[in-house]
Amino acid sequence: MPTKGQRTRSAILEHATGLASQLGLTGLTIGHLADELRLSKSGLFAHFRSKEALQIQVLDHAAAKFVDQVVRPSLREPRGEPRLRALFERWLAWDAAQSLPGGCVFAQAASELDDRAGPVRDRLVRLQREWIGVLVTSVGLGVAAGRFRPDADAEQFAQDLYGVMLAFHHAWRLLTDPQAEARARRAFGALLDGIRQTTGDPEDRP
Amino acid sequence: MPTKGQRTRSAILEHATGLASQLGLTGLTIGHLADELRLSKSGLFAHFRSKEALQIQVLDHAAAKFVDQVVRPSLREPRGEPRLRALFERWLAWDAAQSLPGGCVFAQAASELDDRAGPVRDRLVRLQREWIGVLVTSVGLGVAAGRFRPDADAEQFAQDLYGVMLAFHHAWRLLTDPQAEARARRAFGALLDGIRQTTGDPEDRP
DNA sequence: ACCACATACGAACGTTCGTGCTATTATCGC
DNA sequence: GCGATAATAGCACGAACGTTCGTATGTGGT
Numbered sequence: 001m002p003t004k005g006q007r008t009r010s011a012i013l014e015h016a017t018g019l020a021s022q023l024g025l026t027g028l029t030i031g032h033l034a035d036e037l038r039l040s041k042s043g044l045f046a047h048f049r050s051k052e053a054l055q056i057q058v059l060d061h062a063a064a065k066f067v068d069q070v071v072r073p074s075l076r077e078p079r080g081e082p083r084l085r086a087l088f089e090r091w092l093a094w095d096a097a098q099s100l101p102g103g104c105v106f107a108q109a110a111s112e113l114d115d116r117a118g119p120v121r122d123r124l125v126r127l128q129r130e131w132i133g134v135l136v137t138s139v140g141l142g143v144a145a146g147r148f149r150p151d152a153d154a155e156q157f158a159q160d161l162y163g164v165m166l167a168f169h170h171a172w173r174l175l176t177d178p179q180a181e182a183r184a185r186r187a188f189g190a191l192l193d194g195i196r197q198t199t200g201d202p203e204d205r206p
Numbered sequence: 207m208p209t210k211g212q213r214t215r216s217a218i219l220e221h222a223t224g225l226a227s228q229l230g231l232t233g234l235t236i237g238h239l240a241d242e243l244r245l246s247k248s249g250l251f252a253h254f255r256s257k258e259a260l261q262i263q264v265l266d267h268a269a270a271k272f273v274d275q276v277v278r279p280s281l282r283e284p285r286g287e288p289r290l291r292a293l294f295e296r297w298l299a300w301d302a303a304q305s306l307p308g309g310c311v312f313a314q315a316a317s318e319l320d321d322r323a324g325p326v327r328d329r330l331v332r333l334q335r336e337w338i339g340v341l342v343t344s345v346g347l348g349v350a351a352g353r354f355r356p357d358a359d360a361e362q363f364a365q366d367l368y369g370v371m372l373a374f375h376h377a378w379r380l381l382t383d384p385q386a387e388a389r390a391r392r393a394f395g396a397l398l399d400g401i402r403q404t405t406g407d408p409e410d411r412p
Numbered sequence: 413a414c415c416a417c418a419t420a421c422g423a424a425c426g427t428t429c430g431t432g433c434t435a436t437t438a439t440c441g442c
Numbered sequence: 443g444c445g446a447t448a449a450t451a452g453c454a455c456g457a458a459c460g461t462t463c464g465t466a467t468g469t470g471g472t
Contacts, residue, residue, distance in 0.1 A: 413472100414471105414472085415470105415471095415472090416469105416470095416471095416472105417468100417469085417470090417471105418467105418468085418469070418470095419466105419467080419468070419469085420465105420466085420467075420468085421464105421465080421466075421467090422463105422464095422465090422466100423462105423463090423464095423465105424461105424462085424463085425460105425461080425462075425463095426459105426460100426461095427458100427459075427460090428457105428458085428459070428460105429456105429457080429458070429459080430455105430456100430457090430458105431454105431455085431456095432453105432454085432455075433452100433453085433454085433455095434451100434452085434453085435450105435451085435452080435453100436449105436450085436451075436452090437448105437449080437450070437451085438447100438448080438449070438450085439446105439447085439448070439449080440445105440446095440447090440448090441444105441445100441446090441447100442443100442444085442445090442446105
């Protein structure tokens, strides 16, 4: 059984992650966080010893959730298209999760931190590189399994796919375009078409 | 000749736009802005009568620059592919402009404001809708001119193209991937291939 | 049941935030 | 050049920021 301090700390990080998805890691404020959790500012602060440490731990907490909800389940799918599709669909669900009222916390943090050097940015960069790496590897394994074209460019696919995700995030959350999700799925399909192995048989599964 | 107040106000907005591209419209602070421009906080403040008004005027100022540097010159290109290519290339240059040290200020503001209701967000949404509208119209005119496929989905293309831009912004500014720009160009080419009119003659202009 | 220690609180620190006043200086039409 | 008006500075405010400190209360192993 975890000790009491560990429990409250988890609760803090969980709530902080949701708040950061809306307000960003800078807009995330210790006083505000303490109020919502009915803790004193100093009591909460004692768990982390600086705001920077809190921000980094929020990123790590979100990354652990992301692996649980998106990466790990998808890696149980067979290599090739099913796995890529799982990664994509689970990312969409992640971006719409109720525990992240502001959507993907990494997308929020990315544009917030891309110009602010420091340990928080460094951590985010590492996590984002790992995520892109998952996409690249997943394409590469599909190629190796003969399900994607041998000349498929995995890094190109990864950047393109992330673009589809970011465009959806933008069109949906800012512009509230009701068709954003349908378009994202079509774009994903078009991306897949570009790397799919073109065998002789004309069957294509919808 | 513009009055003195108008001149300093322009200077303020110009500098504020660059600052907002790095720190966001919230991170943009009146005191910081005044220090850099060697103005007093209250003297600067008097030009706008609230921070919210300043933020909105920063958005408008940036939009005017965007139209000057990206939209208007591109609309002088012939309809179809040249115009779309101009819009894309000029957006890339806009995102890398030295006057915007943090990159496209709208990309920054978008993820910052997508969860904060209010007049600033409303203004940003309007501007972004106009920009997407330019893309949609440009595709539509290409279709009408017979240079793009009649069944081309302009809204789909617009969302996809904006995804390419956002993915570039992300991969370049946060991950500092040196190949981000080359990949963005390849992705743009692939997008164009999807709507290009497939005439009988096999000539394709590079 | 006790005691060492982890956990939380309340108050205060110095800064910075946005926003009002009032006074002084600069501009510009006549 | 004068005089009305615009433009800027100076100062102060209440609130919120991250952070520190001393102190109280609770937990958990023995």
